[in-house]
Amino acid sequence: MEVTSGFALLFQQFSALLRKNLLLSWRNRKATLLQVLSPLFFMFLIFAIDKAIKAQYSNTTYYKSVPEPPLRPSPSIPPCENKFFVKLPCYDFVWSGDRNPRIRTIVEAIMNNNPGRTIPPSKVKSFSDKAAVDEWLLNNPMHCPGALHFVERSKTIISYGLQTNSTYVQKRGKYEDPTFAFQLPLQLAAEREIARNLIGDSNFSWNVFLREFAHPATAPFSTVSSVGPTFFLAIAMFNFVLQMSSLVTEKELKLRQAMTMMGLYDSAYWLSWLIWEAFITLLSSLLVVLFGMMFQFRFFLKNDFLVVFFVFFLFELSMTGLAFMLSAFISKSSSATTVGFSIFIVGFVTQLVIQAGFPYSDSISKTFRIIWSFFPPNPFAQALHILSEAVSTSEDHGIRWSKRGQCGPEDEGCVITINDIYQWLLATFVLWFVLAIYFDNIIPNASGVRKSMLYFLNPNYWMGRGGQNVKEGGVCSCCIVSVPRQEHVTPDDQDVLEEQNTVKRQITEGVVDANVAVQIRGLAKTYPGSCNIGCCCKCKRTKPYNAVKFGYFSVCFVFQFGNIVGLLYNLLLRETDSFLDDVQCAVLELFQDLWVNFERDQLFCLLGPNGAGKTTVINCLTGITPATDGDALIYGHSIRSSTGMSNIQKLIGVCPQFDILWDALSGEEHLQLFATIKGLTPSSINSITQTSLAEVRLTDSAKVRAGSYSGGMKRRLSVAISLIGDPKLVVLDEPTTGMDPITRRHVWDIIENAKRGRAIVLTTHSMEEADILSDRIGIMAKGKLRCIGTAIRLKSRFGTGFIANISFYGNNVESRTDNRDAVSTVHHEAVKQFFKNHLDVVPKEENNNFITFVIPHDKEGLLTNFFAELQDREEEFGISDIQLGLTTLEEVFLNIAKQAELESAAADGTLVTLTLTSGESVQIPIGARFVGIPETESEEYPTGVMVEVYWEQDESGALCISGHSQKVPVPSGVRLSSSASARHRRNSRRPGSVHGVIIDPSQVSSVRFQ
Structure with a gap:
């Protein structure tokens, strides 16, 4: 392509x-x-504010040029109700000097001669002197806008004083000027009537006009400014x-x-x-x-x-x-x-x-x-x-x-x-x-990936090289250290060891196998914990990055000049492997020491419970997360090299564990986008997109936005995206999650057909999917590859044995129902006795039509003669069909997971509580199968009692207790008391708890559990 x-x-x-x-x-x-x-x-808000401000000043001449101001008649005394925030009842004005008849006459003239409006007596209040006015104003605030104080000095001299509230107030965007609104009218009225009284002419003309000063226009208010x-x-x-x-x-x-x-x-x-x-x-x-x-x-x-x-x-x-x-x-x-x-x-x-x-x-x-x-x-x-x-x-x-x-x-x-x-x-x-x-x-992303703070100074960054010099690091207050190289651990499983030796031999001999698409070489991934540096602090390690580290720097307060020189030398000029050999770091191992080949034209299925490290392996291979140690070659390109990873990403297609889609883009637009990113020629994108949509049965929904897709449709679209552009390596992380059985079968066909010309890595929790699609299977648990091989080999090695399904004739007796049931019971009992006598096994499952037996591997030598005799007696036993097969892959998976949990529990001392039917509680290690109950020795059971514990996986993949058998006597060769006491001493931190005794399966081969 x-x-x-x-x-x-x-x-x-x-x-x-x-x-x-x-x-x-x-x-x-x-x-x-x-x-x-x-x-x-x-802009409209600015315009509205501008208009509002201009409207507020529209009645003023402040922003106008006024060379010849016009005359304005003197204002009259306004009603007190016109004043902003006045309290009722109110007075137009109050005055002092009411004991003087001449003053009283002047005030009456002010009230009667007010231009445009006569002031009624109820709107005026009089007092004897100024002190009385002040006292009233203080006790009655905001009830009067002003006061007049009159004093007759002589027959020709009458003095007056003016008292107003000079506070400027605003109401609904309008300002009230007390000088022009109240003070000036009172002043003009008092002077007019005093003058008329002194000259003795009540009709004396007294016309006063007002004119503002001439002025140029003031610069208008700039709203924009x-x-x-x-x-x-x-x-x-x-x-x-x-x-x-x-x-x-x-x-x-x-x-x-x-x-x-x-x-x-x-x-x-x-x-x-x-x-x-x-x-x-x-x-x-x-x-x-x-x-x-x-x-x-x-x-x-x-x-x-x-x-x-x-x-x-x-x-x-x-x-x-x-x-x-x-x-x-x-x-x-x-x-x-x-x-x-x-x-x-x-x-x-x-x-x-x-x-x-x-x-x-x-x-x-x-x-x-x-x-x-x-x-x-x-x-x-x-x-x-x-x-x-x-x-x-x-x-x-x-x-x-x-x-x-x-x-x-x-x-x-x-x-x-x-x-x-x-x-x-x-x-x-x-x-x-x-x-x-x-x-x-x-800055570390969601996966903890980051580059060195000085990555741009590294020539390898610009030239795209890096190779094996990638280091992990973190910043702390004292120093930066790399995670120590993982020590090689010899696998416990023979097939895993053989796979490891094959990879190492190819590396040592320089053999390039054309059939190997991916070669994983001692790959390991750890996340950091705390590091004791040994100088002045404890470091909290940050998550790793995936580019070459060129240099490091940090600040550490030290007292010796030699320490400073040594620190700078190690940080800036030397590899961190040689720096501070006494560093103690606690790390979380997600997986370690992985050696495996993924071959072309094959599907490798990676199984394991949640947290086993499957997704982390995929993240390392796809460049999401950097490996801590080791390397992997994908079609000859190293994942530890920036150029290598750039080339790898052009060769791979990924279906992530969770759908990563734009809700607003359609399925067709998604495929076109990723096809373009993969570098397909523009002329071929449309045809390839339509073909991919047809393969995953999304043609009818091609124009529909992905946000409207069901969960199964989104998974199909993710599978189609992973296969776009003919990738040489396809990584499928639980691709059929959320699909109905029919669609799942169709996607299986797509994956099966996609094997040709490429390698496929699949992770899944469906054992049926793994059994049908995989050419080879690897099961991980607790960060280690526990077994590897074909499904048949894993079943034969780690299964409980063989499954024999015996079917019976159901309607071959034309008699009463009671007679048929009696005959069926006879046949069932005869077959069960036959299996008991020859193979010493009991039914695992039974109903009216069939019986299922689990035959241990150690009986394999007896099976040829056994089944030959059983076939000869089919008519006698009423058998219609005999099927013999290996145990399921799910049972293999559970056995592997259980063994890993046992090892982990033994190392960590992890215990769970087993509650017996009698109500007793016993502490047992995770995965323990045969458990003796301490302090149960009696005359009837001199060696005590024991139970078989049944285990299953919960939704997270962890082992949990599903039930247990009835109590049975402990074999005579097994002692509980001393073991129980020892275990009790080791777990003295749980006073009063009873700790079960683990019994080796070889010691209870003769025990029959129910």
Whole structure:
């Protein structure tokens, strides 16, 4: 099959990922439309605020040029109800001096002659003196807007005083000026009536007019300058959060990991996201400027279009780089919103600081300004400030494109220009993007994979070499150490040992077997625990990485100069194998010392309970997780080499344990995407996609989104993805989970046909699936390969023996039912007695139509004559059919798992509680079959009693007790008391508990359990 490579493949992958981003945006078009039109929403908010502010000042001349102000008549005393926040009952005014008749006359004249409205007596309150007024005002706040105090000095002199509440208040956006609303009317009224009283003419004309000072128009309030920066930052943060969420979502759902396993270049991945987000940023910035011009903001109309556009574009581009960088630290997409809001708050605060003139002035050090400018909202806020100042009045013309590198004529303390800000935003974008790639490599991903902090200094990284020099490491406060090489352990099983010797012999002799697709050479995987360094601390090891480590550095407080030199020498110049030989590390071994060949045109099935290490082996082979020790060659390429793994990922197809799919993409689009990533030629992709869909019976659902698929359909799609592009190695991790029996059989046929020309590695919990599909089977338990071989060999070696199914004639007697039942019973009893007499076995299962016997392996020599005689007596026993076969693969699996649990329990001292039917509780090791009950010796049972314990696997694959036999006497050669006492002493940490005695099966061969 023709495939592309090199730069052509890079471009092809980039195009496919760009199309994927476009499809996802289109499928989620409501969110995309909201993202694109968010500038319109925020611009409309700015426009609404601007209109509201202008409406508030529409009745004032503050923003108007007034060369000849008009005359205004003097205002009358308003009703007290007009005052904001007045309390009822209220008074228009209060006065003092009511004991003087002349003063009383003046006040009555004020009330009667008030222009436009006579003040009733109930709205005026009098007092004898000023002190009484003050006392009343204090006791009755907000009941009166003002007070008049009159004093008659002589017949020609009357003095008055004015007392008003001078507090400015606001209500529903309107301000109340107490001077013009209440003080001035009271003052004019008092002076008018005092003058008339003194001259004795009540009709004396007293006309006072008001006129404001002539003044030019004050520069109008700029909404864009004041509230615009906050909304412009909100526009960028809206895109920022969505960009970060998109990246984190693909990482969280392991979608990127799935593409990487299929051969995706990191450069294609980052380039596709960069171009896509740059396009969204370009569109958003363009709409910001166009919407600003549409709403007729002077900020956008008077400054050159390109000047404003590049401010917004480069700022949002820099924020995109920051989003890429921060996504490396975030593992949950839900956290992106929190991070985005936090950055918005910080940006808002720094904007307020910048509007106050800090720190872009010559009074602040240049070093501080440089540090301040690394945060993109800061230079952006300064750019908005400069552009706003350039259009602060209607006579200003803004900043021209040719003048972008110059300071304004009135900006004496200018230290940064628009052009400088362009350079800063572009430089910070490059910085954040480079840091995004760097942190993406050195921060452990979900599988614990990371590179060295100095990986970019290693020439092998750039040249794609690495070989066997890969080391694991972690960072701590004292040093970095590698996991010690695993010691070789000789396998207990002869077949596993033979497989190991075969691989080693091929390596030693340099034999290249053309039939071997995958050769695993002592592969091991451990996860770290705590390391006692022996200098000043205990290290907590981090998860490993999968690239060559070139150098290490850390900080350790030591006191001797020689120690410092030795530390730097070992860390920077030498291999860590020779560093600190006294390091003690506790590690978790997932699997160890694995030696095995996977041959072409064959399916190797890897079985084992949960936690056995199967998936970890697959992760090591596919590059998800680095191996701690050993190596594996896949078609000659090493998994320990960066170039080797790059080549391997082009050759393999993977069906992961859990479906990794985009809910918004259809099955057809998934296959097209992965076919493109694998490098298939564009002309062949459609035909291959349709063929793959037909093979997994998804043709009718090809256009349906994967999110609408059932669990079985998703598994079929994952299987199809793993086979796309004719991979030479196919890894299937539980591929038929969730499928109905008919579909499962069909997928089995697909897998069987896929063997031709490739090697297949299968893991499954279905023993039937393993039995039907596998050419060879390996069973792992507790991180070790316990056995290997064909299904027949494993059954013959690890099964309990042979299964004999005896079927009887059911309807050959034409008599009454009672007679038939009697005859059937006779036949059954005769057959059971025959098996008992010749083979000493009892039925395992029995019903009216058949009986099943389990025949131990040690009876194999008797079977030929036994079954010959049984066939001769078929008619006598009423036998219709005799079937003989090996025990099931499930029984082999359980035996292996049980033995591993026994070994682990013996090593760890793990015990479980067996509750007998009598209510007694006995502590026994996991997997123990024959258990003696201590302190049960009696006259009837001088040696005590024992039971056979039955085991099964729970949903997690761990062994658990399913039941036990009835109590039977312990054979005479077995003693319980001394063993029980010893065991009880060893487990003294559990006072009062009874510990069962493990009895070897060879000692109870004559015991019959029921």
